[in-house]
Amino acid sequence: MAIQEKRVLATEELEKMRHSASHVMAEAVSLIFPETRFGIGPAIEDGFYYDFELPRPLVNEDLPVIEARMREIIARNEPFIREEVAKEEAEKIFLAQPYKLELIRELPDAKVSTYRQGAFVDLCRGPHVKSTGQIGAFKLMSIAGAYWRGEETRPMLQRIYGVAFATEEQLQDYLHKLEEAQRRDHRRLGKELELYSIHDEAGPGLVMWHPNGAAVRRAIEDFWKDEHALRGYELVYTPHIAKVDLWKTSGHWEFYRENLYSPMDIDEQEYIVKPMNCLGHIIIYKTQKRSYRDLPLRYAELGTVYRYERSGVLHGLTRVRGFTQDDAHIFCTPEQLEDEIAGVVELVRFMMKTFGFEHYDMYLSTRPEKYAGSLEGWKVATDALANVLQRLGIEYKVDPGEGVFYGPKIDTKLHDALGREWQGPTIQVDFNLPQRFNVTYVAADSKEQQVFMVHRAVLGSMERFMGCLIEHYAGAFPAWLAPVQAVVIPIADRHLEYARRVESELKRERFRVRVDSRSERMNAKIREAQLQKVPYMLVVGDKESQSGNVSVRLRTGKDLGSMSLSDFKAKAGDTIATRALEV
RNA sequence: GCCAGCGUAGCUCAGCGGUAGAGCAGCUGUUUCGUAAACAGCUGGCCGUCGGUUCGAUUCCGACCGCUGGCUCCA
Numbered sequence: 108m109a110i111q112e113k114r115v116l117a118t119e120e121l122e123k124m125r126h127s128a129s130h131v132m133a134e135a136v137s138l139i140f141p142e143t144r145f146g147i148g149p150a151i152e153d154g155f156y157y158d159f160e161l162p163r164p165l166v167n168e169d170l171p172v173i174e175a176r177m178r179e180i181i182a183r184n185e186p187f188i189r190e191e192v193a194k195e196e197a198e199k200i201f202l203a204q205p206y207k208l209e210l211i212r213e214l215p216d217a218k219v220s221t222y223r224q225g226a227f228v229d230l231c232r233g234p235h236v237k238s239t240g241q242i243g244a245f246k247l248m249s250i251a252g253a254y255w256r257g258e259e260t261r262p263m264l265q266r267i268y269g270v271a272f273a274t275e276e277q278l279q280d281y282l283h284k285l286e287e288a289q290r291r292d293h294r295r296l297g298k299e300l301e302l303y304s305i306h307d308e309a310g311p312g313l314v315m316w317h318p319n320g321a322a323v324r325r326a327i328e329d330f331w332k333d334e335h336a337l338r339g340y341e342l343v344y345t346p347h348i349a350k351v352d353l354w355k356t357s358g359h360w361e362f363y364r365e366n367l368y369s370p371m372d373i374d375e376q377e378y379i380v381k382p383m384n385c386l387g388h389i390i391i392y393k394t395q396k397r398s399y400r401d402l403p404l405r406y407a408e409l410g411t412v413y414r415y416e417r418s419g420v421l422h423g424l425t426r427v428r429g430f431t432q433d434d435a436h437i438f439c440t441p442e443q444l445e446d447e448i449a450g451v452v453e454l455v456r457f458m459m460k461t462f463g464f465e466h467y468d469m470y471l472s473t474r475p476e477k478y479a480g481s482l483e484g485w486k487v488a489t490d491a492l493a494n495v496l497q498r499l500g501i502e503y504k505v506d507p508g509e510g511v512f513y514g515p516k517i518d519t520k521l522h523d524a525l526g527r528e529w530q531g532p533t534i535q536v537d538f539n540l541p542q543r544f545n546v547t548y549v550a551a552d553s554k555e556q557q558v559f560m561v562h563r564a565v566l567g568s569m570e571r572f573m574g575c576l577i578e579h580y581a582g583a584f585p586a587w588l589a590p591v592q593a594v595v596i597p598i599a600d601r602h603l604e605y606a607r608r609v610e611s612e613l614k615r616e617r618f619r620v621r622v623d624s625r626s627e628r629m630n631a632k633i634r635e636a637q638l639q640k641v642p643y644m645l646v647v648g649d650k651e652s653q654s655g656n657v658s659v660r661l662r663t664g665k666d667l668g669s670m671s672l673s674d675f676k677a678k679a680g681d682t683i684a685t686r687a688l689e690v
Numbered sequence: 691g692c693c694a695g696c697g698u699a700g701c702u703c704a705g706c707g708g709u710a711g712a713g714c715a716g717c718u719g720u721u722u723c724g725u726a727a728a729c730a731g732c733u734g735g736c737c738g739u740c741g742g743u744u745c746g747a748u749u750c751c752g753a754c755c756g757c758u759g760g761c762u763c764c765a
Contacts, residue, residue, distance in 0.1 A: 164694065251760030252693025259762055263693050266760070298701080307738085307756055366764085412765085417691050418756090420763065432765060530765065568765045599722040626722080634726035648724060660725055 121273060125150035127187060127235045128177075128242050128271045129157045134227035135176035136161075136267075139169075145229065146206050146255060146264045153281060154245070154270035158253055160206070165265050170247040173267070177245070184240030185224040189233055193218055200228060206255060244278035245271035288525055293577035294423040300582050300590070300639060302573075303424065312421045312428030314570055319590035322619060323576075324569055326588050328409055330461075330686075331433055331566070338454060340407040340435055345387025347411065351377040353386050356543055358479045362512040366414040384410035385537075385562055388436040389544050392558075397548040402558070403439035403447055409569065410434045424574030425529075431569040437561040438541075440548065441487075444559050448495040448517075448534060451563045455519060455532045458565050462576065463585070463688045466522035467531065469501055472509035479512050480539035488536035488559075489515040513539040514562075523579040530571065535562040583640040583662065586690050587683045593620040594641050595657075596632045598648035605652035609645060609672060616676055618683075637662060642690040643679055661690050 129148035136159055137143050146158030192200070194211055197219045201207035207230045211219055222231045224239055236242065247269045255261040272278045289295070297303050302320030305313065316324060332342060351370050354360045359367065359382060370377035381387070388406040397404070411431040420426050437447050459467055471492055474485045492515055496503050503517070510516055516535035520528045537560040540546070547555045566572040576584070586592055593613060597606040606622045613620040623632040629646065636644045645657040650669065657675050659667040670678075682690060 167695075249759060250694060253761045254692075257762070259692075263761075265693075268760080311756070414764085417763070419691065419693095419761085421757095426764070430765065434765095533765070564765065566765090571765055596725085598724060601722075628721090628723055628728060629725065630723085631727050632725095637726055644725080646725065650724090658724080664726085666725060 121271075122150040123234055124236050124242055124273070125155040125271045127239070128245050128269060129155035130187070130222065130224060130227070130229055130231070130235065131177050131180050131239055131242060132173065132247070132267060132269060133157050133159075133229060134180055134225065135173045137227060138176055139173065144204055144206060146253075147210075148229075153272075154248070154268065156253075156266050156268045158255070158264040158266045160262065160264050165250045165267070167250065170250070170267070174247050180225065181239045181242050183225065184238050186238040187233075187235040188223045189235075190221050190223065191218045192221060197221065197230065201230060243271060243273045244275040245269055246278060246282070284525060288527070288578075291525070291578045291581045292423075293425075293574040296577050296582040297424070300577075302577065302590070305423075305427075310428070311418065312416060312426070314424060314427055314429070320573070322590040323584060323588050324573060327566070327569070327573075330587075331409070332407075334454070334457070335405075335407045335435070338405075338450065339403075340405040343388065343391055343406045343408050345381075345384060345391070345408060345410065347413075348378045348380050349386065351379050354379060354382075357386055357540055358512065358543060359383070362477055362479060366416070368413060368415055380413045381410075382412050382414045384408055384412060384432060384434045385436055385540060385560070386544075389540065389546055389560075392438055392546060393544070397438070397558075399440055399548050399550050399556075402548055403437050403443050405435055405437045407433075407435035424570045424577075427570050430571065432564050433566040433569065433572075434562070434564055437563070438546065438548075438558045439561070440550075440556070441559055444491045444536070444561070445495050445498070447561055448491060448536070449499060451534050451561065451565070452495060452499060452501070452517075455534075455565050458532070459519075459521065461686055463579065464521045464523070464531075466526075468520045468522075468528075469496065469503040470506045470509070470518045470520065471496065471503050472506040472511075472516045472518055474515060475508045475510050475512060477512055478510070480514070480542065484538040484542075485515065488538055491536055492517050492534070511535055513537045521575065523575060524581070525578075527578075529575040531567050531575070532565045533563065533567065536560075537562055583642075585686065585688050586642045586679065587686045589640070589642050590619065591621055591639065591641050592618050592683065593643040593645055593679065594632070594636045594639075595620065595622045595645045595647060596629055596636070597622065597624070598629045598646065600626070602647050602649070602652055606647050609647060609657060612672060613676070616680065618676075618679070633660065642682075643675075645675070663690065 126149060129150065133145055133148055140161050142162055144160040148155065148157030194217060197211050198208060200221065201211065210230060219230060220232060221228050222233055222235055247267055249268045251266045251268065252263045253266040254263055270278065270281055272281060300319055301317050302323065303317055304315050305311065306315065309315070351360065354367070363382060367382055368380050370379050391406060392404060409431050411429060413429045416426060416428050439447050473489055496517065506518070514535050514537040516533055518530065519532040521531040522528060541558050541560050546558050548558055550556045595606040595609050597603045603624055610620050610622045623635065625632070633644055640662055642662050644660040646660060647657055651657055656669045656671055658669045659675055661667065
């Protein structure tokens with residue numbers, strides 16, 4: 108507990124220092140551009156930023172110049188001086204600063220506070236460090252455009268991002284971590300490991316899965332299907348296009364229009380490509396009159412959907428225009444709702460553990476501004492989600508207004524090996540679509556009741572999840588997921604025949620294996636397999652081909668020495684079957 | 691969509707107002723090798739697309755397309 112408090116204190120100090128650094132940066136910018144209009148400049152994770160309206164666009168070469176000015180200000184060790192002034196007084200001080208004036212007018216109190224260091228004054232609640240000399244190691248990182256107050260309709264200001272830490276050593280650590288993140292970037296590894304590609308000529312945001320990526324994806328999908336069958340889900344398939352009327356009934360046409368692709372004309376009927384899988388599942392449900400005895404019904408589908416995403420937001424595998432959700436819809440009675448949600452949460456935990464995500468946070472997202480359905484319905488659904496989280500003793504935060512238009516949801520954010528957050532599993536309660544499509548069951552009293560629907564995805568989408576996995580594992584997939592699990596490396600051409608025997612014997616047992624038959628030296632073949640992060644390298648030379656052995660090298664560099672092929676099959680087979688995270 | 695930067699061989703990247711280069715990969719030979727790169731030769735480019743300036747544009751300017759970092763929005 109004491110340690111916890113200390114850490115909070117430390118981060119408060121750090122935040123103060125970062126915020127102070129942003130003021131110093133603002134002063135530096137004002138020295139270079141006296142006509143600067145200032146936006147806001149808060150501390151953020153790892154650093155700070157400040158938004159400016161400037162007479163010309165910034166270029167990267169400006170950053171060292173601004174940094175140099177900042178160092179001068181820091182060297183002068185100017186004190187930060189807090190002053191409280193009446194609003195009218197503040198409006199005079201910031202007469203030439205329209206953005207500051209806007210902020211002053213919105214503040215509720217009669218007095219506002221300002222902070223001054225040297226000749227620079229800023230409207231600010233504080234707190235700050237005592238003087239500029241207390242600012243630690245920092246570095247200006249990048250320039251970006253940012254809308255004033257985050258609103259698309261307001262002017263775009265220029266933002267400078269910086270990072271700041273208490274010591275130079277911590278700053279260096281951070282910069283190294285950044286380099287490591289670049290090394291793990293799934294877009295880079297996707298190319299190097301030949302997992303997938305995206306092409307201008309086919310369209311941005313549309314993924315081509317190459318054999319290697321497809322092998323990983325298939326391993327995940329097979330596992331996913333087995334686990335769902337085990338938990339009472341039934342697999343279904345639904346078409347990629349459907350009449351637009353369906354989406355008008357559902358509310359997507361009204362609430363989700365900007366993400367839908369334009370209708371296409373088929374026999375004078377308008378069809379659209381599906382942005383979600385739920386409607387198909389509803390239709391399947393409705394093909395029969397359902398009794399309460401049939402419920403819950405759990406329909407699962409690896410369903411590919413297409414959503415329009417604005418061009419600037421596309422990013423590798425994590426933000427695309429066509430993606431496959433690991434989707435399922437649970438139809439249940441109100442009484443079953445909480446147990447069903449709990450079941451999904453358990454499945455989520457199991458999946459996260461299997462893939463090696465130890466840390467994740469859950470968020471309860473509540474009713475957004477644009478919503479469908481009654482307030483009463485929203486309350487029931489939101490309470491159900493909250494109750495389950497409490498019942499299972501899961502700590503969570505509330506994300507107000509972040510729900511989907513048809514219902515509230517639990518979102519899960521994963522922390523990968525570098526501690527970065529990824530949007531992962533999502534569980535949504537929906538009372539709205541059942542109403543719109545009149546989805547019912549016959550209750551014990553033989554009256555028709557409306558079902559509750561739970562939409563859920565435990566991985567999110569195959570694309571985003573694989574992007575996350577690639578970075579989490581740095582491309583070195585656990586053996587059960589590795590695109591190529593073993594490479595057989597003949598030392599000389601005369602060992603090729605034996606190598607092929609090893610290959611076919613392993614293939615028969617469903618190992619993903621291949622022979623490196625190139626006319627290369629063994630060292631080159633090992634290097635190639637290392638770079639491709641193949642878990643097992645099976646070196647075969649004179650000794651092995653005579654004894655029926657393989658010499659096993661792990662991608663960790665460890666040499667396990669010679670063993671019989673059946674010993675290898677048992678050993679590697681176990682690692683694969685148990686989905687061990689380490690080879 | 692908005693702001694800024696970028697786009698040269700399959701990949702990573704030099705270059706430049708006078709018509710294009712390296713390493714790796716690929717191909718062809720030679721080499722047959724014991725745990726992270728054998729050697730030699732060869733091939734490979736509407737310098738993102740379209741337009742403008744110029745005697746001449748891969749180079750300068752503009753538009754468009756795409757990518758990167760952000761903003762806004764999301765699985």
